[in-house]
Amino acid sequence: xxxxxxxxxxxxxxxxxxxxxxxxxxxxxxxxxxxxxxxxxxxxxxxxxxxxxxxxxxxxxxxxxxxxxxxxxxxxxxxxxxxxxxxxxxxxxxxxxxxxxxxxxxxxxxxxxxxxxxxxxxxxxxxxxxxxxxxxxxxxxxxxxxxxxxxxxxxxxxxxxxxxxxxxxxxxxxxxxxxxxxxxxxxxxxxxxxxxxxxxxxxxxxxxxxxxxxxxxxxxxxxxxxxxxxxxxxxxxxxxxxxxxxxxxxxxxxxxxxxxxxxxxxxxxxxxxxxxxxxxxxxxxxxxxxxxxxxxxxxxxxxxxxxxxxxxxxxxxxxxxxxxxxxxxxxxxxxxxxxxxxxxxxxxxxxxxxxxxxxxxxxxxxxxxxxxxxxxxxxxxxxxxxxxxxxxxxxxxxxxxxxxxxxxxxxxxxxxxxxxxxxxxxxxxxxxxxxxxxxxxxxxxxxxxxxxx
Amino acid sequence: xxxxxxxxxxxxxxxxxxxxxxxxxxxxxxxxxxxxxxxxxxxxxxxxxxxxxxxxxxxxxxxxxxxxxxxxxxxxxxxxxxxxxxxxxxxxxxxxxxxxxxxxxxxxxxxxxxxxxxxxxxxxxxxxxxxxxxxxxxxxxxxxxxxxxxxxxxxxxxxxxxxxxxxxxxxxxxxxxxxxxxxxxxxxxxxxxxxxxxxxxxxxxxxxxxxxxxxxxxxxxxxxxxxxxxxxxxxxxxxxxxxxxxxxxxxxxxxxxxxxxxxxxxxxxxxxxxxxxxxxxxxxxxxxxxxxxxxxxxxxxxxxxxxxxxxxxxxxxxxxxxxxxxxxxxxxxxxxxxxxxxxxxxxxxxxxxxxxxxxxxxxxxxxxxxxxxxxxxxxxxxxxxxxxxxxxxxxxxxxxxxxxxxxxxxxxxxxxxxxxxxxxxxxxxxxxxxxxxxxxxxxxxxxxxxxxx
Numbered sequence: 001x002x003x004x005x006x007x008x009x010x011x012x013x014x015x016x017x018x019x020x021x022x023x024x025x026x027x028x029x030x031x032x033x034x035x036x037x038x039x040x041x042x043x044x045x046x047x048x049x050x051x052x053x054x055x056x057x058x059x060x061x062x063x064x065x066x067x068x069x070x071x072x073x074x075x076x077x078x079x080x081x082x083x084x085x086x087x088x089x090x091x092x093x094x095x096x097x098x099x100x101x102x103x104x105x106x107x108x109x110x111x112x113x114x115x116x117x118x119x120x121x122x123x124x125x126x127x128x129x130x131x132x133x134x135x136x137x138x139x140x141x142x143x144x145x146x147x148x149x150x151x152x153x154x155x156x157x158x159x160x161x162x163x164x165x166x167x168x169x170x171x172x173x174x175x176x177x178x179x180x181x182x183x184x185x186x187x188x189x190x191x192x193x194x195x196x197x198x199x200x201x202x203x204x205x206x207x208x209x210x211x212x213x214x215x216x217x218x219x220x221x222x223x224x225x226x227x228x229x230x231x232x233x234x235x236x237x238x239x240x241x242x243x244x245x246x247x248x249x250x251x252x253x254x255x256x257x258x259x260x261x262x263x264x265x266x267x268x269x270x271x272x273x274x275x276x277x278x279x280x281x282x283x284x285x286x287x288x289x290x291x292x293x294x295x296x297x298x299x300x301x302x303x304x305x306x307x308x309x310x311x312x313x314x315x316x317x318x319x320x321x322x323x324x325x326x327x328x329x330x331x332x333x334x335x336x337x338x339x340x341x342x343x344x345x346x347x348x349x350x351x352x353x354x355x356x357x358x359x360x361x362x363x364x365x366x367x368x369x370x371x372x373x374x375x376x377x378x379x380x381x382x383x384x385x386x387x388x389x390x391x392x393x394x395x396x397x398x399x400x401x402x403x404x405x406x407x408x409x410x411x412x413x414x415x416x417x418x419x420x421x422x423x424x425x426x427x428x429x430x431x432x433x434x435x436x437x438x439x440x441x442x443x444x445x446x447x448x449x450x451x452x453x
Numbered sequence: 454x455x456x457x458x459x460x461x462x463x464x465x466x467x468x469x470x471x472x473x474x475x476x477x478x479x480x481x482x483x484x485x486x487x488x489x490x491x492x493x494x495x496x497x498x499x500x501x502x503x504x505x506x507x508x509x510x511x512x513x514x515x516x517x518x519x520x521x522x523x524x525x526x527x528x529x530x531x532x533x534x535x536x537x538x539x540x541x542x543x544x545x546x547x548x549x550x551x552x553x554x555x556x557x558x559x560x561x562x563x564x565x566x567x568x569x570x571x572x573x574x575x576x577x578x579x580x581x582x583x584x585x586x587x588x589x590x591x592x593x594x595x596x597x598x599x600x601x602x603x604x605x606x607x608x609x610x611x612x613x614x615x616x617x618x619x620x621x622x623x624x625x626x627x628x629x630x631x632x633x634x635x636x637x638x639x640x641x642x643x644x645x646x647x648x649x650x651x652x653x654x655x656x657x658x659x660x661x662x663x664x665x666x667x668x669x670x671x672x673x674x675x676x677x678x679x680x681x682x683x684x685x686x687x688x689x690x691x692x693x694x695x696x697x698x699x700x701x702x703x704x705x706x707x708x709x710x711x712x713x714x715x716x717x718x719x720x721x722x723x724x725x726x727x728x729x730x731x732x733x734x735x736x737x738x739x740x741x742x743x744x745x746x747x748x749x750x751x752x753x754x755x756x757x758x759x760x761x762x763x764x765x766x767x768x769x770x771x772x773x774x775x776x777x778x779x780x781x782x783x784x785x786x787x788x789x790x791x792x793x794x795x796x797x798x799x800x801x802x803x804x805x806x807x808x809x810x811x812x813x814x815x816x817x818x819x820x821x822x823x824x825x826x827x828x829x830x831x832x833x834x835x836x837x838x839x840x841x842x843x844x845x846x847x848x849x850x851x852x853x854x855x856x857x858x859x860x861x862x863x864x865x866x867x868x869x870x871x872x873x874x875x876x877x878x879x880x881x882x883x884x885x886x887x888x889x890x891x892x893x894x895x896x897x898x899x900x901x902x903x904x905x906x
Contacts, residue, residue: 004503004561004781006496007549012562015491015576022492034839036846036864038468038815039475043459043595044497044551044581045517050457064498065520067547069585073537081534084526094520096460098497108457109465118863120849123468128497132522142496155849157828168839276829280836328457362491375610376729383733386487386621393489396573396608410571411489 009133009141019359021144024173024342024349025126028146031168032124035161037148040123042105044130045096052097054104054327062131064098064141065090098130102147103324103337110151111328119152126342138313138347149337151324156269159301159320160276162338166305166316167282169340174354177308178315179284183291184270185298185319187253190263191239191289194256195232202296204228204236209292216240239289246274246287253289269300297321303338312348316340363413364451365392365431368404374419381417381429381444388448408434415451462586462594472812474597477626477795477802478579481599484621485577488614490601493576495558497583498549505550507557507780515584517551517594518543551583555600556777556790563604564781572605579795591766591796602790604777609722612754612773613729615791619758619769620735622793627807630761631768632737636744637723638751638772640706643716644692644742647709648685655749657681657689662745669693692742699727699740706742722753750774756791765801769793816866817904818845818884821857827872834870834882834897841901861887868904 006012013021029039045066052060072093073081080089099105102125110121126146135141148165150158166180188208192201203226207219214222220233228236238256242249250267257263270287277285293302300320307315318338325333349355365385367378378394385392395404408416418430428441431450442450459465466474482492498519505513525546526534533542552558555578563574579599588594601618603611619633641661645654656679660672667675673686681689691709695702703720710716723740730738746755753773760768771791778786802808818838820831831847838845848857861869871883882900885892895903 004565005500007498007500010496010498012496012566013492013494014566015493018492018494030842033815034842034844036816036844038864039466039471040468041466041471043463043465044583045460045463045595047458047460061522064522066551067518067520067543069514069517071539073539073542076537078537081537084529084531084534086524086526089526090520098519112457113465113467118860120860122846130497142498150849153849157832157847157849160832161846161849164836276832279829280832362486363489376732379610379613379729379733383617389483389487391487391489393575393614394610396603396606396610396614407571407573411491 007141009135009139011140011142015362016360019362020350020355021342021346023355023359024345025144025146027172028169028340028342029124029126031165031172032148034168035122035148035165037122037124040106040109040125041127042099042102042109042125044098044128046099046105046108048091048095048097050108050328051100051104055100059100062133063100064130064132065094066096066098068093068095100131101129102127102145102339103149106147106149107324108328110333111325111330114325114330114333117152120158121151122148123151124148138343140343144342146340146342147337148339149335151335152333154334156272156301157276158336159273160280162303162318162336163273163277163282163285164280166303166338167284170284170305173345173349175345175349175352179286179306179308180282181286181288181291181304181306182270182273182301183288184266184301186262186266186269186300187257187289188266188292190257190260190266191236193260193263195228195235197228197232200226200228205292208239208290211240211290242289246285249287249289250274266300273301293317293319299334301336305341307348311351312344314341315344315348361412361414362391363393363408363411364390365415365417365447366404366408366411366413367392367394367417367419368401369395369398370418370420371398374398374424377424378417378419381419381447384444385448385451388452390448390451417447460594462588462592464593464595468815469813472815473803473808474795474799476808476812477798478597478599480625481622481793481795482577482579484618484625485601487621488575488601488618490575490577493559493562493578494580495552495555495562495578497551497581499552499558499561501544501548501550503561503781504553504557508553512553515586516553517583517585518547519549519551521546521548553584554582555580555598555792556602559600559602560777561781563786564778564783567778567783567786570605573611574604575601576604577601591800593796597795599793599795600790601792602788604788605786607787609725609754610729611789612726613733615771615789616726616730616735616738616756617733619756619791620737623737623758626798626802628798628802628805632739632759632761633735634739634741634744634757634759635723635726636741636755637719638753638755639715639719639722640710640742641719641745643710643713643719644689646713646716648681648688650681650685653679653681658745661692661743664693664743695742699738702740702742703727719753726754746770746772752787754789758794760801764804765797767794768797768801814865814867815844816846816861816864817843818868818870818900819857819861819864819866820845820847820870820872821854822848822851823871823873824851827851827877830877831870831872834872834900837897838901838904841905843901843904870900 051063076092128142128144130142170178188205192198192204207222211219254267291304298319299322302319304317305315316339320336322334324335369375382392416432423430429447430441431447432439504516529545581595581597583595623631641658645651645657660675664672707720744757751772752775755772757770758768769792773789775787777788822828835845869885876883881894883894884900
């Protein structure tokens with residue numbers, strides 16, 4: 001039998017991995033709900049008309065496309081087949097694709113249902129997405145996104161809400177040494193205006209976006225190639241020199257952008273946000289004017305979660321976008337959203353050993369199976385334990401003790417319970433604490449108390 | 454913009470639907486874990502070599518197939534293109550498909566990892582599966598399965614465990630008026646042997662399987678067409694007349710099957726199971742010798758959940774299978790599993806109004822936004838409420854009161870909080886109970902106490 005593994009770039013999640021992932025998801029979900037976000041799910045597949053053209057040419061290429069059912073070649077133009085024109089043939093034999101992110105399907109949902117939604121519409125989604133990307137370390141073809149968005153209000157209090165949400169989740173995960181980096185697209189526009197390079201806004205931002213990876217000099221080289229003048233580049237260099245507190249950086253940029261109305265508006269927006277987050281004690285919010293992110297999408301505040309020791313890429317990001325739903329025919333719905341990168345959070349938490357010890361305890365009590373009479377009585381006890389929300393089970397065969405104890409160990413059982421003939425006559429259960437090795441005979445109700453303690 | 458809906462047979466789940474679905478899933482998951490089942494997830498897509506040939510010809514046809522990436526026609530035999538031979542072309546342009554159920558991917562997982570697993574391996578999976586079936590009421594192309602299986606032990610105590618698990622879940626969902634119907638494949642084999650029709654076992658079982666839908670006479674007609682003799686049919690008719698208690702039915706079948714060793718073995722298995730479940734107080738287990746289910750798969754006990762008022766199909770099913778993993782090269786791993794049909798459970802619970810009232814309360818407290826000063830102070834209170842695990846938010850604009858109250862209503866907010874200038878000076882918050890309409894001014898800590906009460 002060939003190929004009994006999973007397809008390239010996809011993974012099984014074993015019980016040991018699942019409990020760690022679920023710990024991350026349930027922590028994020030709890031914060032989402034405390035902050036008033038409501039759950040939503042969209043299908044794995046979408047019509048290609050919904051997906052294509054939303055992620056650029058590269059994105060279209062990376063969509064997993066689903067072959068039409070039945071005799072899909074029946075009405076296909078013959079010349080495309082003769083020419084072996086894969087690219088042109090696709091739209092004749094495939095109508096659906098797997099979703100590439102959670103945002104476009106969410107926009108479709110809002111566009112379709114906006115008449116019945118109450119705004120601000122705050123929803124969260126925790127679901128897998130698929131990309132036919134070349135798999136490599138930390139990059140998968142199937143991976144989970146955790147998104148929270150607020151749609152329909154332009155108030156900066158939405159941004160404040162999302163920043164607190166990031167802060168809350170990372171605190172609850174005990175993941176410190178991270179920074180919520182913030183910038184504003186209007187400030188980047190202001191910089192381009194200040195350089196007299198408004199028309200080269202995209203080039204500028206794409207180059208700045210690489211600062212972390214290639215360094216300042218190479219960013220400037222790249223801009224030189226895009227015919228930025230030395231004068232413009234020396235003006236731009238100022239933004240790489242910013243330091244000090246958020247207020248100091250904002251003040252310096254206010255001076256720098258004094259001739260750009262848009263730029264100054266971006267500064268004011270950030271000042272409003274900082275006014276609230278400072279008061280609310282969010283200490284990890286950092287203004288970084290070199291934060292760029294995908295320009296064609298975001299229109300106001302942009303966020304990114306950086307790990308301070310720099311060993312890992314971003315743990316999440318987001319920002320304010322105008323007209324999320326305009327592509328689906330519904331205008332004037334501004335929104336702001338953030339995303340958590342669950343896979344990278346998993347990796348950082350594994351490195352730092354941040355998962356609670358008890359996650360791998362899949363069982364509270366294993367009853368050893370000595371014989372049929374013992375088994376029969378154990379089942380009654382197990383029923384009562386489960387009724388008390390205790391994870392309990394009986395080894396289903398009267399196998400060797402060593403084998404049963406190994407099973408208890410493998411499953412992380414906290415206690416092993418034994419019902420020998422002697423105990424049965426006295427109405428007792430011998431319970432062994434698997435951590436301390438301590439062993440004693442107790443009544444059924446004492447057993448529940450011990451396990452619950 | 455055409456086609457902004459979801460693909461045919463797939464659905465968005467709105468917040469109102471999500472909380473009901475999550476209630477079902479979390480109830481099932483809690484029981485799974487109490488019973489010692491461990492979580493597992495497999496990818497949405499599998500290699501077609503894993504999926505095809507496992508579900509019969511019909512199943513192969515219903516697999517959603519994923520188009521290969523890149524220039525997928527490049528190495529395709531030209532004659533298949535010229536002939537427009539869709540069926541033969543598929544295997545050249547598609548290597549992966551969406552999973553059709555949770556069982557085959559689980560078998561693949563066990564086969565690949567059996568060297569590292571501890572047996573009995575008890576796992577649960579709650580994940581979507583996909584079938585390119587014709588959509589109709591209650592039948593979707595993307596739907597969730599909730600499976601629990603015990604692999605690697607032949608002990609009937611595994612069956613007892615799963616029957617209790619069914620019982621536990623339906624009790625916790627307060628879903629009564631259901632029956633866990635049980636039969637045994639060996640008993641069906643015994644019946645075929647008793648009729649002297651062992652070679653027509655498949656025909657017999659397929660006909661009996663339709664009893665609920667077409668009635669006894671048409672079952673017999675169908676068997677007549679499959680050249681069962683009148684003598685055989687009159688012998689068979691006995692099984693439709695069985696009535697009384699489980700013990701009475703088992704005794705009658707024991708007499709009926711007295712010449713079939715296999716049949717009697719099936720009876721003994723059920724007797725052992727009933728001995729335990731009776732003692733454990735499972736009242737809804739019903740022996741029905743006409744329960745058939747997919748024969749090629751199951752080899753021992755088979756289960757099905759029936760709704761007694763008969764308005765709805767099965768809410769779940771399962772059974773014992775031999776050699777789940779043999780198709781993937783690993784022999785002698787018997788297993789037994791059950792499945793919950795989440796969509797049908799959802800429908801029955803909706804019909805009977807069984808969901809808790811508070812599910813649609815997406816918010817505990819909405820703070821009304823009067824102006825910037827009010828908003829700023831509200832944010833501090835909200836921070837403390839959330840810290841106390843209370844779902845709280847501020848309306849992000851100082852919009853009309855009516856609009857803000859409508860938002861609170863739409864979100865099912867339990868309380869609305871107001872911070873007028875007067876309250877702010879006194880350090881109080883006016884809180885309105887949205888259910889009773891009662892309104893009073895309280896301190897911040899009193900507010901927490903009221904919401905938590």
